[in-house]
Amino acid sequence: MAQEDTIERIDSGSHDTTDGMADNPNKNAEMIKAATLPTLVENLTRHDKLDASFNRTFLVTYSYFTSGSELLGLLVDRFDNAPPPTTNPVEIEQWSTQTRPLIRLRVINILKQWLEHFWDEPKGGDTDQLLREMQSLVERVTSTTDTPAQQLDSIIQRRLTGSAYTKRSHPSISNPPKPILPKKLDKLQFMKIDPKEIARQLTIMEAQMFNRVQRTELLKKNWQKKATPECAPNVRSLIRHSNQLSNWVCATVLAEPDLKKRAQVVDHLVNVASNCHQLQNSSAVISILSGLESAPIYRLARTWAMVTERSCNMLRPLQAMIVSAQNYQAYREALRVAVPPCIPFLGLFLKDLTFIEDGNPALTTEGLVNFHKYTMLATTVHDVQRWKEAPYCLQPVPELQDYFSNQLHSAVELHEMWDKSCELEPKGRGLGNRPRDLYTPTGGMSASMVVACMVLDD
Numbered sequence: 001m002a003q004e005d006t007i008e009r010i011d012s013g014s015h016d017t018t019d020g021m022a023d024n025p026n027k028n029a030e031m032i033k034a035a036t037l038p039t040l041v042e043n044l045t046r047h048d049k050l051d052a053s054f055n056r057t058f059l060v061t062y063s064y065f066t067s068g069s070e071l072l073g074l075l076v077d078r079f080d081n082a083p084p085p086t087t088n089p090v091e092i093e094q095w096s097t098q099t100r101p102l103i104r105l106r107v108i109n110i111l112k113q114w115l116e117h118f119w120d121e122p123k124g125g126d127t128d129q130l131l132r133e134m135q136s137l138v139e140r141v142t143s144t145t146d147t148p149a150q151q152l153d154s155i156i157q158r159r160l161t162g163s164a165y166t167k168r169s170h171p172s173i174s175n176p177p178k179p180i181l182p183k184k185l186d187k188l189q190f191m192k193i194d195p196k197e198i199a200r201q202l203t204i205m206e207a208q209m210f211n212r213v214q215r216t217e218l219l220k221k222n223w224q225k226k227a228t229p230e231c232a233p234n235v236r237s238l239i240r241h242s243n244q245l246s247n248w249v250c251a252t253v254l255a256e257p258d259l260k261k262r263a264q265v266v267d268h269l270v271n272v273a274s275n276c277h278q279l280q281n282s283s284a285v286i287s288i289l290s291g292l293e294s295a296p297i298y299r300l301a302r303t304w305a306m307v308t309e310r311s312c313n314m315l316r317p318l319q320a321m322i323v324s325a326q327n328y329q330a331y332r333e334a335l336r337v338a339v340p341p342c343i344p345f346l347g348l349f350l351k352d353l354t355f356i357e358d359g360n361p362a363l364t365t366e367g368l369v370n371f372h373k374y375t376m377l378a379t380t381v382h383d384v385q386r387w388k389e390a391p392y393c394l395q396p397v398p399e400l401q402d403y404f405s406n407q408l409h410s411a412v413e414l415h416e417m418w419d420k421s422c423e424l425e426p427k428g429r430g431l432g433n434r435p436r437d438l439y440t441p442t443g444g445m446s447a448s449m450v451v452a453c454m455v456l457d458d
Contacts, residue, residue: 031375034368037066041074044110047102055110059118060215060381061374065362068121068130071114076137079107108141108148115155120216123162131156176395185399190252190407191268193400199275201400202245202284203343203392209238210283210343211388218381221357223350238346241408242287248411249291253303254420262424263306266292270311277318279392280342282335286322289315294414296421303425340390349384353377 032043032054043051044058062071081103083095111134121127134156141149180194217223217232223239225231249269256262269288276284291297292315322331328348335344360373 033372034364034366034370037070037369038074040369040371041071041078045075045078045103045106047099047106050106055113056382057371057375057378059110059114060378061219062118063120064220064374064377065369068127072130072133075107075111076133079104079137104141105148108138108152111137112148112152112155115152115159119159128160131160176393179395179397179400181397185397188399188403191265195268195271196275197397197400198272198404199279199281199284200394201397201404202272203276203279203281204394204396205401205404206238206241206281206283206343207341207392209234209241210346211391213238213346213384213388215381215385218349218353218384219377221354235346235350238283242283242347244408244411245284245287246291246294247414248408249288250294250297250414250417251411252407253292253297253300254417254424257424259302260306262300262303263308266297266303266307267311270307270314273318274314277321280338282322282331283343283345285318286345286347289318289322294417296414296417299421300425340387341392342387342390344384344387346384349380352380356380 040058044055083092086092121130138149138153180197182188182192212234214234217235222231223235229236253262253265256265269292273285273288320330321334322328356373356376361370364370
């Protein structure tokens with residue numbers, strides 16, 4: 001892409017906006033690649049244009065390049081913005097009666113959005129002082145019937161009293177499919193549970209964990225901070241669940257000493273993965289394939305030779321979907337066209353966030369805020385959050401969920417299963433009369449997606 005030219009934009013305010021305003025290849029839109037902090041705040045509160053995407057990006061990522069107190073100070077300065085230098089009385093009158101009221105309205109609305117949806121300030125005296133300074137600004141609004149200012153004041157009061165903003169809940173969905181229950185719920189056995197129902201219950205469990213992930217947990221690589229695991233408890237919980245599911249798949253296969261029955265366990269797990277794929281739970285699909293293609297299972301040549309042709313045919317498209325070629329282009333494209341509800345594989349997003357964080361400087365060589373970096377971060381975070389908007393229409397079965405929860409928590413780590421695998425099929429054991437050309441596991445193909453950022457070292 002050719003280097004984009006810097007453009008000049010005049011905003012009838014006190015700041016010059018020529019630093020870092022770059023022309024987007026899309027001529028119908030403007031995008032800031034880099035700018036000074038005052039310029040960013042000015043763009044946040046423009047009187048002549050509302051850029052919701054820019055505002056969201058700024059408010060999601062502001063803590064990277066400024067503090068709450070500094071941001072409030074700049075917004076107050078913007079509220080008190082002086083007219084542009086001119087001796088033309090008509091222009092001054094026009095600015096005072098038309099431009100300044102719109103700028104002030106933008107400031108009030110940005111404060112509302114910040115407090116209502118993007119407030120990341122820590123609890124404590126300093127934050128309370130910040131809120132009181134906002135109250136002082138509200139009190140300066142001349143019109144006592146100003147609705148935005150009244151709404152802002154109400155939000156400030158809730159924050160001061162510790163009443164968190166409650167998001168509107170999703171409407172309830174009726175008529176979920178009837179669960180396919182085994183004959184004995186009190187004596188559950190994996191092979192006697194319908195694979196479709198296993199997929200449903202795993203999806204319900206994982207959707208609950210995924211929906212609890214907060215935006216701030218995805219920023220600043222919080223999930224990697226061992227010293228402060230409370231910074232990303234829900235992301236870490238989901239990572240742990242993905243790893244446990246992979247471990248459980250491996251342990252479940254190795255728990256069967258009989259060769260024929262062990263191949264049937266693999267068939268059953270492939271059916272579960274296929275049903276998870278139909279539910280658009282790609283997170284569970286990848287975890288199950290990671291277990292099936294882990295080293296202890298990959299080496300079981302005689303077992304794989306007994307796996308049915310039907311299961312092998314189901315595995316191939318799942319494997320093709322998550323192949324790592326061209327940065328997982330096939331999976332990304334499938335996710336792009338998917339319609340919610342859907343549970344994406346969080347590991348790929350964490351990988352993207354890590355590369356954006358580590359591969360882009362906070363400031364440009366000119367000392368400007370590298371807003372392009374924060375646009376990429378906010379876009380990736382939004383891509384994760386948008387999948388939480390549509391709930392699954394599935395009925396939980398507590399007995400099944402308790403069973404799988406216990407199974408997953410009791411599964412040993414993969415590195416502890418190698419000896420068991422070698423005991424079941426010692427090296428050099430032949431394939432018998434069954435050709436091994438139906439399906440060839442790739443030996444950790446999908447495990448490569450569980451990158452370093454998905455590994456917890458607790």
